[in-house]
Amino acid sequence: MMIKGVLLDLSGVLYIGNQPLPGAIDAVQYLARSGLPIRYITNTTRSPRSAILKKLAAMKLKVAQNELFTAPVAAHNYIKRNGLSPYLLLHADLLPEFSEFDCKNFDSVLLGDAGRGFTYEKLNKAFRLLFNGAPLFAMGDNRYFKEEDGFSLDAGPFLHALEMASGVKATVLGKPAKEFFLEAIQEFDCPPGEVVMVGDDVEADINGACEAGLQAILVQTGKYRSSDDQYIRNPGVRIAEHITQAVNWIAQ
Amino acid sequence: MMIKGVLLDLSGVLYIGNQPLPGAIDAVQYLARSGLPIRYITNTTRSPRSAILKKLAAMKLKVAQNELFTAPVAAHNYIKRNGLSPYLLLHADLLPEFSEFDCKNFDSVLLGDAGRGFTYEKLNKAFRLLFNGAPLFAMGDNRYFKEEDGFSLDAGPFLHALEMASGVKATVLGKPAKEFFLEAIQEFDCPPGEVVMVGDDVEADINGACEAGLQAILVQTGKYRSSDDQYIRNPGVRIAEHITQAVNWIAQ
Numbered sequence: 001m002m003i004k005g006v007l008l009d010l011s012g013v014l015y016i017g018n019q020p021l022p023g024a025i026d027a028v029q030y031l032a033r034s035g036l037p038i039r040y041i042t043n044t045t046r047s048p049r050s051a052i053l054k055k056l057a058a059m060k061l062k063v064a065q066n067e068l069f070t071a072p073v074a075a076h077n078y079i080k081r082n083g084l085s086p087y088l089l090l091h092a093d094l095l096p097e098f099s100e101f102d103c104k105n106f107d108s109v110l111l112g113d114a115g116r117g118f119t120y121e122k123l124n125k126a127f128r129l130l131f132n133g134a135p136l137f138a139m140g141d142n143r144y145f146k147e148e149d150g151f152s153l154d155a156g157p158f159l160h161a162l163e164m165a166s167g168v169k170a171t172v173l174g175k176p177a178k179e180f181f182l183e184a185i186q187e188f189d190c191p192p193g194e195v196v197m198v199g200d201d202v203e204a205d206i207n208g209a210c211e212a213g214l215q216a217i218l219v220q221t222g223k224y225r226s227s228d229d230q231y232i233r234n235p236g237v238r239i240a241e242h243i244t245q246a247v248n249w250i251a252q
Numbered sequence: 253m254m255i256k257g258v259l260l261d262l263s264g265v266l267y268i269g270n271q272p273l274p275g276a277i278d279a280v281q282y283l284a285r286s287g288l289p290i291r292y293i294t295n296t297t298r299s300p301r302s303a304i305l306k307k308l309a310a311m312k313l314k315v316a317q318n319e320l321f322t323a324p325v326a327a328h329n330y331i332k333r334n335g336l337s338p339y340l341l342l343h344a345d346l347l348p349e350f351s352e353f354d355c356k357n358f359d360s361v362l363l364g365d366a367g368r369g370f371t372y373e374k375l376n377k378a379f380r381l382l383f384n385g386a387p388l389f390a391m392g393d394n395r396y397f398k399e400e401d402g403f404s405l406d407a408g409p410f411l412h413a414l415e416m417a418s419g420v421k422a423t424v425l426g427k428p429a430k431e432f433f434l435e436a437i438q439e440f441d442c443p444p445g446e447v448v449m450v451g452d453d454v455e456a457d458i459n460g461a462c463e464a465g466l467q468a469i470l471v472q473t474g475k476y477r478s479s480d481d482q483y484i485r486n487p488g489v490r491i492a493e494h495i496t497q498a499v500n501w502i503a504q
Binding site: 114115116117118119120121123124127128131143144150151152153154156157158160161162164165 | 366367368369370371372373375376379380383395396402403404405406408409410412413414416417
């Protein structure tokens with residue numbers, strides 16, 4: 001492996017809930033000291049970037065704002081660039097980050113993991129806009145994620161519900177979109193093939209990164225289940241027991 | 253057409269919301285006087301059978317209880333026959349009909365059009381059961397239905413959300429399941445090929461009935477959109493402007 005930059009997924013790789021995974025903090029600190037550029041990337045759309053940085057700091061992970069690249073940041077950039085006025089189907093904690101788009105004449109729908117914000121009324125409102133021709137944008141289509149008390153529904157199932165009902169196909173702005181990975185590494189001074197993505201989600205992290213031309217390491221923590229291996233679509237993907245093993249491979 | 257029995261869908265064919273479609277009541281009364289056996293069949297899972305009968309009576313449609321065959325009736329029969337203890341993701345108005353199954357040790361999930369009952373918490377509870385291996389039963393997988401103020405999400409999108417998240421494939425107990433149509437006509441004294449189904453939903457009503465060996469007439473009312481024609485999968489399906497035209501064809 002010739003590695004000149006690293007992308008790290010957060011939940012399921014470094015921590016679960018508010019609990020760091022064993023060895024994860026040491027591994028990341030070791031990687032940071034190596035001087036390799038790192039970006040922390042996540043489709044988490046239940047918290048604004050400031051809350052994620054605070055959470056990382058509480059775990060003794062010093063991450064600069066520009067090192068954290070999230071699906072909401074990518075979505076915000078995209079909406080602004082394209083002058084859209086989306087109906088926001090988002091988690092309440094994330095709405096302040098999108099307050100500048102809070103409008104009345106919706107021309108599109110933007111979906112994130114709204115959690116308890118996924119009510120029938122809101123989903124139906126989004127459906128009616130889509131059914132009348134509005135485009136659908138999503139910050140990710142992850143199926144589920146691991147919480148401290150079990151697995152929980154992520155944005156993907158709700159995205160598919162709206163796609164199935166309306167016949168509209170969504171544009172995904174977070175992982176596994178190729179553009180997301182390329183935007184995340186644009187300040188790295190190397191081609192995509194010399195960057196490695198470390199994640200626990202075969203579809204969003206691993207297959208997505210490979211499509212963008214990156215290398216990838218799947219870790220057997222977080223949402224990983226042994227049956228996931230069969231869904232790896234690209235050759236050369238390595239499977240590490242945990243972030244510590246992945247970092248050892250990268251550092252070699 | 254050699255017709256010896258008729259299946260009529262309700263919403264979108266005879267009425268929308270609480271409003272009968274023009275000519276629909278006359279057409280059905282005419283058909284009933286002809287002496288052909290009729291069953292009114294519906295995947296509507298927002299109301300118990302008693303409420304539907306009351307609604308029909310208010311529209312001057314006298315329908316006997318055994319003439320109304322609903323997805324919840326089919327589901328109730330199935331659950332009882334198989335000794336299941338399902339977690340009920342149903343509309344609040346329908347729960348009393350399933351009170352005998354209200355248990356604590358869930359071994360399956362039963363999904364209907366829960367409407368505002370589709371909360372994140374309940375969907376996540378169902379997801380966790382399915383993810384641990386429980387089978388999923390659904391009273392229909394209709395995409396949407398027409399209300400007085402527009403189209404609204406039916407059970408199908410939520411069903412697909414749970415299927416996508418859990419990897420579990422549902423067994424549908426309402427339309428378009430072949431068994432549902434055959435159960436609906438079991439008291440008719442004729443083979444399925446001499447029964448015609450009249451509906452506004454290409455997938456649930458028309459393709460489903462044809463798979464069960466029935467004839468079918470698609471009406472251009474309710475949820476019908478001209479782009480639906482391309483999804484008709486079987487030859488011989490006729491397209492009527494409305495229930496009145498369909499009844500004229502049947503009576504000839």
